Amino acid sequence: MIGEWLDIGPVGQISPGNARTLPVQGGEEIAVFHTLDNQFYALVNKCPHKHGPLSQGIVHGAVVTCPLHSWNISLKTGQALGDDQGCVPTIPVRVDAGRLYLLRAAVIGATAPRAMA
Amino acid sequence: MVATPTQRLVVIGNGMAGCRAVEEVLARDPAAYRITIFGAEPRVNYNRIMLSPVLAGEKAFEDIVINDAGWYADNAITLVSGDPVVAIDRAAQTVTAASGRVEPYDRLLLATGSDPFIIPVPGADLPGVVTFRDLDDVDKMLRAAERGGQAVVIGGGLLGLEAAHGLSLRGMGVTVIHLMPTLMERQLDEAAGYLLKTELERRGQTILTGADTAEILGENGHVAGVRLKDGREIAADLVVMAVGIRPATALAKAAGLAVERGVVVDDHMVTSDPAIMAVGECVQHRGACYGLVAPLWEMCRALADAACGLAGPGFAGSVTSTKLKVSGIDLFSAGDFSGGADCEDIVMRDAARGLYKRVVVQDGRVIGAVLYGDTADGAWYFDLLRRGTDIADLRDRLIFGQAHALGGGAATDPLATVAALPDDAEVCGCNGVSKGTVMATIAGGACSLDAVRSQCKASASCGSCTGLVEQLLALTLGDDVQSGPKTMCKCTSFTHADVRRLIVEREFKLIPQVMQELNWSTPDGCASCRPALNYYLLCAWPGQYKDDQQSRFVNERLHANIQKDGSYSVVPRMWGGMTNPDELRAIADATEKYGRMVKVTGGQRLDIFGVKKEDLPKIWADLNAAGMVSGHAYGKSLRTVKTCVGSEWCRFGTQDSTGLGIAIERMTWGSWMPHKFKIAVSGCPRNCAEATIKDFGVVCVDSGYELHVGGNGGIHVRATDLLCKVATEAEAMQVCAAFIQLYREEAWYLERTAPWIERVGLAHVKARLFDAPDAVERLAARFAYAQTFMQDDPWARRAGGEDAELHQHLGEFRPFPTPALLEAAE
Numbered sequence: 001m002i003g004e005w006l007d008i009g010p011v012g013q014i015s016p017g018n019a020r021t022l023p024v025q026g027g028e029e030i031a032v033f034h035t036l037d038n039q040f041y042a043l044v045n046k047c048p049h050k051h052g053p054l055s056q057g058i059v060h061g062a063v064v065t066c067p068l069h070s071w072n073i074s075l076k077t078g079q080a081l082g083d084d085q086g087c088v089p090t091i092p093v094r095v096d097a098g099r100l101y102l103l104r105a106a107v108i109g110a111t112a113p114r115a116m117a
Numbered sequence: 118m119v120a121t122p123t124q125r126l127v128v129i130g131n132g133m134a135g136c137r138a139v140e141e142v143l144a145r146d147p148a149a150y151r152i153t154i155f156g157a158e159p160r161v162n163y164n165r166i167m168l169s170p171v172l173a174g175e176k177a178f179e180d181i182v183i184n185d186a187g188w189y190a191d192n193a194i195t196l197v198s199g200d201p202v203v204a205i206d207r208a209a210q211t212v213t214a215a216s217g218r219v220e221p222y223d224r225l226l227l228a229t230g231s232d233p234f235i236i237p238v239p240g241a242d243l244p245g246v247v248t249f250r251d252l253d254d255v256d257k258m259l260r261a262a263e264r265g266g267q268a269v270v271i272g273g274g275l276l277g278l279e280a281a282h283g284l285s286l287r288g289m290g291v292t293v294i295h296l297m298p299t300l301m302e303r304q305l306d307e308a309a310g311y312l313l314k315t316e317l318e319r320r321g322q323t324i325l326t327g328a329d330t331a332e333i334l335g336e337n338g339h340v341a342g343v344r345l346k347d348g349r350e351i352a353a354d355l356v357v358m359a360v361g362i363r364p365a366t367a368l369a370k371a372a373g374l375a376v377e378r379g380v381v382v383d384d385h386m387v388t389s390d391p392a393i394m395a396v397g398e399c400v401q402h403r404g405a406c407y408g409l410v411a412p413l414w415e416m417c418r419a420l421a422d423a424a425c426g427l428a429g430p431g432f433a434g435s436v437t438s439t440k441l442k443v444s445g446i447d448l449f450s451a452g453d454f455s456g457g458a459d460c461e462d463i464v465m466r467d468a469a470r471g472l473y474k475r476v477v478v479q480d481g482r483v484i485g486a487v488l489y490g491d492t493a494d495g496a497w498y499f500d501l502l503r504r505g506t507d508i509a510d511l512r513d514r515l516i517f518g519q520a521h522a523l524g525g526g527a528a529t530d531p532l533a534t535v536a537a538l539p540d541d542a543e544v545c546g547c548n549g550v551s552k553g554t555v556m557a558t559i560a561g562g563a564c565s566l567d568a569v570r571s572q573c574k575a576s577a578s579c580g581s582c583t584g585l586v587e588q589l590l591a592l593t594l595g596d597d598v599q600s601g602p603k604t605m606c607k608c609t610s611f612t613h614a615d616v617r618r619l620i621v622e623r624e625f626k627l628i629p630q631v632m633q634e635l636n637w638s639t640p641d642g643c644a645s646c647r648p649a650l651n652y653y654l655l656c657a658w659p660g661q662y663k664d665d666q667q668s669r670f671v672n673e674r675l676h677a678n679i680q681k682d683g684s685y686s687v688v689p690r691m692w693g694g695m696t697n698p699d700e701l702r703a704i705a706d707a708t709e710k711y712g713r714m715v716k717v718t719g720g721q722r723l724d725i726f727g728v729k730k731e732d733l734p735k736i737w738a739d740l741n742a743a744g745m746v747s748g749h750a751y752g753k754s755l756r757t758v759k760t761c762v763g764s765e766w767c768r769f770g771t772q773d774s775t776g777l778g779i780a781i782e783r784m785t786w787g788s789w790m791p792h793k794f795k796i797a798v799s800g801c802p803r804n805c806a807e808a809t810i811k812d813f814g815v816v817c818v819d820s821g822y823e824l825h826v827g828g829n830g831g832i833h834v835r836a837t838d839l840l841c842k843v844a845t846e847a848e849a850m851q852v853c854a855a856f857i858q859l860y861r862e863e864a865w866y867l868e869r870t871a872p873w874i875e876r877v878g879l880a881h882v883k884a885r886l887f888d889a890p891d892a893v894e895r896l897a898a899r900f901a902y903a904q905t906f907m908q909d910d911p912w913a914r915r916a917g918g919e920d921a922e923l924h925q926h927l928g929e930f931r932p933f934p935t936p937a938l939l940e941a942a943e
Contacts, residue, residue, distance in 0.1 A: 008927055012296070017666075018667060022929070024932065025932070026932070036640075050681065056730075058667070061462065061643075067670065068679070074459070
């Protein structure tokens with residue numbers, strides 16, 4: 001159980017409507033989102049379209065609009081919405097006693113280009 | 118008669134959970150245990166959630182007692198009140214109270230509840246700082262209220278707002294300080310939070326959101342005020358801390374039980390010691406802690422089953438719902454209202470009645486609801502939610518509530534309902550338009566929503582009857598209904614023009630307010646309407662409206678241009694395209710330090726490419742140090758003023774085009790506009806600065822200045838129209854300011870001057886500028902006033918540390934190949 005969740009700090013460091021990034025050494029950067037109705041989500045910070053940094057998009061509802069070409073990506077499923085096709089890996093987030101946690105296995109699974117020795 | 122029980126049950130906690138658990142045990146088997154209850158408070162069990170009405174003077178203590186002394190006697194329960202348990206000896210199976218009293222147990226029940234969380238700031242222990250947890254706290258508040266004065270409540274959650282309401286009714290001036298931007302953010306979305314805040318303010322409370330307490334100030338050994346981290350100070354004779362609660366786990370921890378956030382229990386509320394159970398706010402079940410009363414009843418049933426040796430389903434976790442107990446404010450929230458891709462939001466707003474209803478549906482089932490203004494259907498939605506009822510058949514009528522959704526006959530077909538309305542039924546309350554009038558208007562040739570709106574005014578004000586008018590159109594014309602001009606986005610039935618007009622007419626000053634008053638169909642808009650509303654409000658209320666960063670495109674939020682690889686480009690301002698060796702040296706150094714490439718732009722300046730978002734404040738600090746400011750190359754704003762060298766050098770030059778260009782750029786920089794805006798000044802009709810494909814172009818001639826408008830390059834190249842000719846530089850600048858202001862006030866968001874002028878016509882622009890003798894002057898004055906708030910270099914603010922979190926990573930995670938390590942960024 002210990003260490004199953006990765007503590008990434010207090011919830012207050014991401015204001016509502018914003019996202020912040022967590023680089024993963026040797027892997028893909030993660031974007032952690034705080035929506036206007038106070039939910040937290042984490043995705044690989046890469047639009048399935050042209051790899052735009054989703055963390056820099058406008059957040060509305062549980063959707064982020066990619067800053068490069070305005071694809072709408074669901075924060076819950078990582079799926080592109082509307083007529084666009086594509087999906088970005090999601091990482092489960094837990095909020096506990098005012099701190100944010102990412103599921104460690106999912107962080108590694110979602111961000112590793114391939115398993116390391 | 119029952120036999121004398123031999124097993125001893127000791128309950129620590131004489132609150133709602135402890136006593137309810139005992140009631141459940143007694144209901145199953147009155148002979149199972151000899152029961153002793155320890156309570157820290159010197160009184161019988163009362164309904165803690167009704168303390169708010171006691172504070173507000175709506176109830177007395179006697180009204181909220183659950184179990185009086187008779188109940189303890191009738192059930193042979195020993196109540197030890199005012200003597201809290203201080204230790205548990207698990208080996209000996211005894212508890213010891215503060216008085217030294219030792220009580221043996223066969224089964225022990227922890228129902229210690231929770232402790233209020235005290236934020237660790239200086240002064241938190243001053244007399245006059247109270248929590249809101251028990252009757253003693255209420256007594257302290259009531260005594261303070263008798264003396265009157267100012268109260269500050271820290272915490273804008275359920276408890277804090279109820280405390281604030283009570284103190285306000287008791288005659289104190291109340292200020293609520295809340296850390297988050299939205300009140301009750303755990304239960305409410307932004308829209309409902311806005312309505313609540315507005316109503317509380319209307320009742321005279323001061324609500325400070327996004328306010329972080331730095332210190333509680335004292336004077337003569339008593340609380341005197343609160344200082345916020347931004348330096349504001351608020352005087353206070355009483356400070357109520359209501360920021361939250363923590364499970365009271367000290368006893369359990371000291372006894373060596375498994376404790377995480379709360380005392381860990383299984384589905385039958387048994388702790389890591391089989392002889393010890395726990396229930397209520399002190400427990401953690403399947404990772405969740407509960408601070409509301411409803412799950413407690415279910416926990417007590419599961420516990421009693423296990424304590425009495427009965428098979429039962431156990432506690433499987435609970436969905437909770439919340440109602441705010443502030444009289445006159447109806448507010449309900451339940452379940453998950455975070456929305457999202459696989460969820461469907463059904464939103465109904467009725468601005469006139471102050472209603473907001475939002476039901477979240479996933480896979481044909483209700484998963485969350487937020488209701489403001491009318492919570493009559495809260496119980497029904499909560500029931501649908503808990504049962505997981507398939508609502509496919511109710512979907513269209515769900516939002517109108519139980520009575521409407523379940524009503525039979527004509528009510529099931531919305532068109533039939535509308536058809537059944539009598540002719541004198543009022544359709545539009547704002548403008549007093551009846552169904553008969555709307556039908557007559559349609560019969561008279563109005564075949565679109567817009568035509569109906571303009572001809573009979575139905576749905577032209579708040580728009581809440583838009584759906585009804587559309588149904589009348591559909592009923593009359595079937596498929597012949599013409600769709601009107603494009604609405605702003607899918608979130609609203611209003612056009613850009615409507616929204617701009619209504620913001621000014623009805624003095625809307627916040628994005629959530631516009632969305633509520635104009636019946637937005639989404640909770641917080643979309644990537645199209647948020648930036649547009651932000652601009653319209655900024656333009657309408659200079660100096661009053663606070664720019665909403667979350668409604669800005671990335672470039673405007675980060676004051677740089679995002680590139681395809683996620684890096685940014687940075688363009689410092691070069692006034693009129695002029696630079697000097699010092700600036701060039703600073704740009705060269707900055708490029709080497711933070712960039713990967715530098716390029717000359719079409720607007721006569723230099724663009725540094727490849728800068729990382731973390732490095733932006735640093736590069737700006739360097740550029741600021743060399744005297745340069747933001748070039749706004751990233752904004753819907755004034756970009757550049759391109760110039761030629763003019764009469765100072767050029768043998769053809771007729772006027773000082775460079776000087777005029779610099780003066781115009783100094784006047785106009787920093788202004789936000791509907792779209793990007795480019796200016797050029799050419800020194801002679803040869804037009805080397807290409808002024809005739811700019812939004813505003815000046816072509817100097819011997820006798821003065823020709824002013825051109827509405828040009829652009831881009832996909833559809835458009836040459837400018839000649840607006841007028843003036844004799845002096847001062848006049849050229851004044852017309853420039855007036856034209857920009859007209860464009861700012863009248864164009865739609867993301868509409869450049871070229872399509873705007875083609876839409877409204879050059880004649881309209883000329884009329885607005887020149888028909889009234891003082892129109893240019895007044896427009897220019899409004900522009901100058903707005904500019905007093907805008908000419909503040911955003912780069913300097915960021916370089917100084919403002920909004921640092923926008924540029925910094927949360928940290929770095931290094932899972933491969935060394936052991937996991939998280940390093941803080943700061």
